Amino acid sequence: MELEKLVRSNIKAMKPYSSARDEFKDFKQQMIFLDANENPFENGVNRYPDPQQRSVKAILAKQKKINSNQIVLGNGSDEVLDLLFRAFCEPNRDNVITLPPTYGMYGVLADLNAVGNREVLLSTEFQPQIDLILESVDANTKMIFLCSPNNPTGNSFSDESVVTLLKNFNGLVVLDEAYIDFSEKESWLTDLNNYPNLIITQTLSKAYGLAGIRMGILYASAEITSVLNKIKPPYNLNSLSQEKALKKIREIDNLELELFLIKGEKRILLKQLLEVNFIQKVYPSDANFILIKVDDAEKRYSQLLEKGIVIRNRSSQPLCENCLRISVGTAEENQQLINTLKTL
CATH class of the missing domain: 3.40.640.10 (Type I PLP-dependent aspartate aminotransferase-like (Major domain))
Structure with missing residues (x-):
């Protein structure tokens, strides 16, 4: 290549725009900035960002x-x-x-x-x-x-x-x-x-x-x-x-904890979705969502919406006829989803 x-x-061929903060990089404490036509009164965001x-x-x-x-x-x-x-x-x-x-x-x-x-x-x-x-x-x-x-x-x-x-x-x-x-x-x-x-x-x-x-x-x-x-x-x-x-x-530790919890909830969801009678296929997932194939995607999407649960209808996508995409939520949200699906 x-x-x-x-x-x-x-x-x-173009010459890039050079901002005031691009031209001056040697920042020190207590400097007086009179270069960028900013409001001089400090409020936390009166200066341009890096x-x-x-x-x-x-x-x-x-x-x-x-x-x-x-x-x-x-x-x-x-x-x-x-x-x-x-x-x-x-x-x-x-x-x-x-x-x-x-x-x-x-x-x-x-x-x-x-x-x-x-x-x-x-x-x-x-x-x-x-x-x-x-x-x-x-x-x-x-x-x-x-x-x-x-x-x-x-x-x-x-x-x-x-x-x-x-x-x-x-x-x-x-x-x-x-x-x-x-x-x-x-x-x-x-x-x-x-x-x-x-x-x-x-x-x-x-x-x-x-x-x-x-x-x-x-x-x-x-x-x-x-x-x-x-x-x-x-x-x-x-x-x-x-x-x-x-x-x-x-906050690496907090990130790893949240990832652990989301992955754990996904494993539970993958198993429980298989128990819903109108779900024809549950696709494997490497993400924080699960794609499922159902009998009638528009019908099931609308039913969930009426129950206050918003998912994504992906049926318009190639190879995704009657497919719904479900994001992994909290344990409580996921359980409410499963309980609702089993009543439809």
Whole structure:
């Protein structure tokens, strides 16, 4: 892979915006800031946030055993995914490959950026069909999106499939690991430096319980992250979000406890769902949700809604006819769900 050939020509030529806090980095105590036209009266948020989120990146880099310059943080994973389209895909010319059923924002972002979306269905076992994917690649294919563990199916893709694409595709392989903390498989971060075309996205919205602050994480080579930082909005993550993220990612013991409890509840749910007579199949899950196949998805979805329980009807997705997706809740919520299902 030659990164220079993947970057859009106007992105290579552009001069990035330089904010006041980008130009001045040597912060010391009791300094007088008269550079950014801020309100000078201190209230905790009157100053602009660190545009490069250095404190958050430093902790993540230490925990993940990579360099800080291999990290880009965004306003949710959607922002870092959008940056990839804007940096590497020429509108009305280039294309990407997605593997339905999968996370819907890949297709939305392709449409938004006027980029072709070549859909290659997963197999009936919800695994990538490697031969069909590679047959769909042409000179203008810039990225392949893999969601593993996959949403909405819950399963992880085989290592062999991922390696084959990394070795045989001369573009970027974007591996979405939003649910990796719930999986028994290890993150591909340990292989990040072995594959220059590998991009990994993660999030603080799922396992870390910070969906409300909207913080997505992208890991890649320093060459790739430098391109993305060039076009990233200067202050895309506010101070409050950065402070909340710092506090949470330092609480490793609490995170591990919550993951232990969620995984335990999932095991109980997987067993109890098999006892519901109209559930035809319960799919294995590597995530914090479970996909089930029922007799009539719209009917069962509506019945649960009437009982005050909101799940997700995924029947509109390929290979997911009459399928419902259930997030793992607390022990009390899960038991109420099972009790309700058995009365329908």
